[in-house]
Amino acid sequence: MRNTLKAATLESRFPLLAVEQGCIISKDADITIAFEVKLPELFTVTTEEYEAMHSVWNKAIKVLPDYSIVHKQDWYIKENYKTEKPQQDLSFLSSSFERHFNERPYLNHTCYLFLTKTTKERSKQQSTFSTLGRGFIVPKEIKNKETVLRFVEAVNQFEQIVNDSDFIKLRRLTADQITGTEAHEGIVEKYFSLSHGQNNVLKDLTLNPGELKIGDNSLILHTLSDLDDLPAKVSTESRYEKLSTDRSSCLLSYAAPIGLLLPCNHIYNQYIFIDDHTTNLARFEKMARNMLSLSRYSRANQINKQWLDEYLNEAHSKGLVSVRMHCNVLAWSDRSEELRQIKNDVGSQIALMECKPRYNTVDVPTLYWAGIPGNAADFPSEESFYTFTEQALCFFTGETNYQSSLSPVGIKMVDRLTGKPLHLDISDLPVKKGIITNRNKFILGPSGSGKSFFTNHMVRQYYEQGTHVLLVDTGNSYKGLCDLIHYKTRGEDGVYFTYTEDNPIAFNPFYTDDGVFDIEKRESIKTLILTLWKSEDEAPTRSEEVALSNAVNLYIGKLKLDGKVAPSFNTFFEFVRDEYTELLQSKKVREKDFDVANFLNVLEPYYRGGEYDYLLNSDKQMDLLNKRFIVFELDNIKDHKVLFPIVTIIVMEAFINKMRRLKGIRKMILVEEAWKAIAKEGMAEYIKYLFKTVRKFFGEAIVVTQEVDDIIASEIVKESIINNSDCKILLDQRKYMNKFASIQELLGLTEKEKSQILSINLANHPQHHYKEVWIGLGGVQSAVYATEVSLEEYYTYTTEETEKLELTRLTEQLDGNIELAIKQLAASKRKS
Template sequence: MRNVSKITTLESKFPLLAVENNCIISKDADITACFEVHLPELFTVASVEYEAIHAAWHKAIKTLPDYTVIHKQDWYLKENYAPDLGQEDQSFLAKSYQRHFNERPFLNHYCYLFLTKTTKERMRMQSNFSSLCKGTLIPKEIRDRDTIHRFMESVAQFERIVNDSGFITIKRLTEDNIVGTVESQGLLEQYLTLSKDAGIPMQDISLGAEEVRIGNNRLCMHTLSDTDDLPGTVSANSRFEKLSTDRSDCRLSFAAPAGLLLSCNHIYNQYLFLDNSEANLQKFEKSARNMHSLARYSRANQINKEWIEKYLNEAHSFGLSSIRAHFNIMAWSDDPVELKQIKNDCGSALALMECKPRHNTTDVATLYWAGMPGNAGDFPSEESFYTFIEPALCFFSEETNYQNSPSHFGIKLSDRLTGRPIHVDISDLPMKKGIITNRNKFLIGPSGSGKSFVSNHLQRQYYEQEAHILLVDTGNSYQGLCNLINSKTKGEDGIYFTYTEENPIAFNPFYTDDLVFDIEKRESIKTLIMTLWKRDDEPPTRSEEVALSNAVSGYIEIIKQADSSPSFNGFYEYVGSDYRMILEEKKVREKDFDIANFLNVLEPYYKGGEYDYLLNSDQQLDLLSKRFIVFEIDAIKDHKTLFPVVTIIIMEVFINKMRRLKGIRKVILIEEAWKAIAKAGMAEYIKYLYKTVRKFFGEAIVVTQEVDDIIQSEIVKESIINNSDCKILLDQRKYMNKFDDIQKMLGLTDKEKAQVLSINMNNDRSRNYKEVWIGLGGTHSAVYATEVSTEEYLAYTTEEVEKMEVMQLADELDGNVELAIKHIASQRRDQDNQ
């Protein structure tokens, strides 16, 4: 029996000849320049920015010569997140985070652009002239070298115009990128295997009339190749209803439904064919005259004549270039049931663009073949339609998925569309690029919006990247994380200060482990004693300031020389004995410095006094070397005596770190405590901190939940907001009616307002997460998801019952908080799987 199947080798039909000077040369003498395209991230582009992108494409395309094909090819591939568990220094929580996202499916996007210079004859070829229908392909000789030279010059202009837009960047692909290397797959191999995985072997390609199959994957194709299939109007962008409100718009490109919103393996091909515009228009003029002559015989001729004249009027009135265009979605699957669903999804995507879905079954083979990088000259002309550049560009997809920051420093958040972990740098890289001028942050979120989870997640990752962190809290939000660090470091770190009657907060302002008393340390001691001595409305005289300064300096000298332990008691006794004698020798008058009054006012802090524990701690704890410190001050925030002292000590601890820890990242986070600090006359500390911390590789973060606090507090207005280039907002929909005031106060743009109001509007119910908006310098902003593992949840939770469950089990396990969290997390996962 004779074999009648039409089988041939790929080599004999392969339409490409060579790759030279980073260009693909086809056997029909077409030359293609290849680019990788970097688009803006999804949900981060406003309407005016889409218009600017559209204008940049248009301006760039106008530089290209006639008989050029612009082929933009967007790949959307289903991939699984591969966690990095090989790092030896990863913490318990970092590993649990990575395991939580292990094999999380997501849609990855790769975008390429091919500019092909072909000929007038090739541009008019139909599908029966495709290289697939020819026998042996004989390479043609490139005769017109000047044409090629002019084309390459226009390609360089095209590249410069697009890159100057500020929204899109295109990068020329090299020969290795196109052909591939031993380690990586090239573009051509990627297209012929429909995979980016290196090492995938070539498989049989079946290009038949009934089906097109690449290995086990069967293709389905939906095309836009006729004006009857197109919507009545198009625009550069459209409103995405799922994330829009009556007060805000979320914008996506017009073709977004055919891009990331279509969650299957697919390629979205966009073709523009630059014919000679004048020749096209002359052809239409002739056709219009013919239609006019035949109008009396058929109403269809009359209608066609009117359409052609409208097209010609548009072209001549606005100086538009007549071109042809084609768009198609090519999807695939190796599962027939899934392929059927994919066909429906692709049709629905085009319907969302108000296009008429047309499942192409006749030209799939030739369209697939023409979609090969560098083979756009093989495109069947009957599959294209006439239009202008501007409306055709509306069908370009203009956004990509969330991208990882190239910075080595950063935090892990999640893509809000698919939940894939994203590495985001909101401190160093934006500072280096000039997007922000300081690393300070301002975080606002109503109760229940996930505020404590965001700040815990942020600080945990900062701590694991060697930062020194000091937290001022009023609600035990960081107790779980602090206990875990304390347990892991065997008490060497994770220091938690809180006030109870049994164990009140106690410090020793005169203690340092290296006996270094620099200017900052001396000034903080003097400020502390002055606060204890004088009321807010009772400023000290100059002579009193000098006397106090001398007393502190004198006692410090004694500390350096003697073996006795420094303490406030020691200072009090020094002032009452040795320093009193010094003052008498100097004949300092009582009205200049009343030493008896001084000792009387400070007596409550001396041994036997009401607050003798406060400044005489015997723990001798030097907080300079501790990297994670929490001050929980809820119990004393309204105490007139204790609170000012504690806040000064807190500020002194951080300022000491700020000044002395050179080249080390330092973070101070102040929760709702900033309101109490401001009331207690500590506003100057806040102002000083926010203006100075950036010079010492540090950042100050203030967290609040009440919107009225932002609007009413002058401290927040003048110091915190103006000196926080990074703003972090959580779900603000409960404040929607007063959000205009918030927008004005924070200086948010309309785009940023729309992003903030879209938070948590379209969350995936199968995942447990809350969304957060991060804005940098008023120019870069995005919404991310804060999704954590069960272990992280148990470490961050502020629910008292859950915290008690962890701590009770930890007590049973000899204080091992990590082991307790692991045990409870394992139990919960087992329950969920039942």
């Protein structure tokens, strides 16, 4: 049957008149001030913090005058992830990451708050008086200017009270953000198109009995408008069972099931109507007397009398404010099958709140019309119920999506709920905000927890952002990434030092590109030679230190004067044996002050023809100062009493040289399990020095470990590393569940942080392959994120022996083109 009803234009029924001085003016002379609300991130709020947020809302609402309306409108829109940078500006791995996540759907949350001042008469209007049903709306005049000024002043106080809190932030919307411009849509236009995207097109509104359609989208509405549908008790928060354990609780706000946990396009409207409190109570007193007089005729009247008395007693004894409340969930879809599923999902999520789902078909147009930003005064009063402010505020959602950092520096992580990539700054922005005082990081995770993947992912992105990265490893965890960098830079970067019988590790500590030997360089050479000369328990005398210092300084002077002398340990040895020995004899330096023969005898194994003559005489003439990605693989020598101390000194010298000389450039040293061996070989002072000093030179020191007993037992770690690492990163700790109390005490973790850590990997998405990681900043800010990577990144980072061998063989077949090998491996994996 054809619809014969007349079509009306939106202009003829539009309830808003204008936006003046940032205020929305309706044609019925109601005034609305609009805000965008920033809420805390999901899974980061404790019981105490939810209660504090509840208290802030309560205090703020108390300053509003009678016949005000608080309308909180939460938008949850399904969107697809798109990269912000052009593909040509991205590296091979970054481009692979973006392609992996391209078009991934996620639920985007935006929260608005509308504060409306209306009149006593308007607050009593029912749905029959809605502006939607009027043929023509005659604009009314605002009669009392003082009322308007008092309301604006109250809203300013409301805004200040909320913004003074640590959890919620309000930002007042401008006229352009409300009405829109030629380039950007305003919130009113977005509401009529049910979209938060750009270039929205206004669609036809179809109003049929029990049906509302906007374009092709059909709307369904569930309401909470009757006390009979609500539970006997509500609270500020609820326990999220999927991420909770018997030792910890993951908390969300009471209304979270119909917020971010409802995975469909929907708007969640929350209304609080502030009437005259005294008039309300007088009305209830009268109703109670009527119920008392009628109680002999009906037991229901007797029970209603008791409920009214209880309500009045609560109001008078506790000073509670009587208000009206209404909530509704407006969801939509353009497909009938999906719409049926959404209807079931909304109903089940409302049931999780212990509320009775009420599917509303009759009042959909009227309630949708009242949800227009600035039109809350058009709300039909019969759809609201009486309660107190404290209980009404429990229906406010209290969290939002994970948010990306507004910073050019950071790493890409993934939202654990929706799988959307996030840009996370865990270095610079927290320092600027005063959350942390240093950029050092401590990473703890057992074997198989995804520790190597996370650290590879992190250092790769820091490297791509211009950081000088030096890695000390004992398990070939970074070989793939280093080889890729080496290939991409055509050998200019990506230096990998490791020890094999065929190609032993070799350095030249006397070589510099620019010929500059500053104090740090000279001191590192002296420390190295002292380590070669003296045993660990044998301290040099003062005269020996002076003699050695003179020898080094004179040798460096000779290098500068005589360009034919090749800097190496061989020429240094010869200089001491010949020229410096003659100088000592001419000065008549006694043997007990400096035994040059003993000195040369001990160092002879490192001289030409000696057992370790390769170690300090590398002919590659490589200066590590300007190499941005260096890996020292120490697995084969970590137990070697001669090689290991020398190599560690050179490692530390290389980084300290970078730290001192590279002004304004970010530096990072990451020490994997090798720190245990370093600590045993008298290198503790280096570690202490690094962690206390590196922050002054725009650097960060990172230690990675997997054994919990190591961090508990080592005083060096406790005193130097943990106390000077404001960023702590933990992976799945379920293997250490019985030891976690000691970890919590050692790292100074709060109960909130403990609950977050114990929730890691408890409810991972079955279709996405990732491991979760907890990142805590200074005990102030913390959250759990997912480390999900593309297949190209996976094959670059993998530590599985079979996959590494497969990549190596394919790289050799492709004449060393590791990038092409990674691409082919990833492509074959996708096909299988």
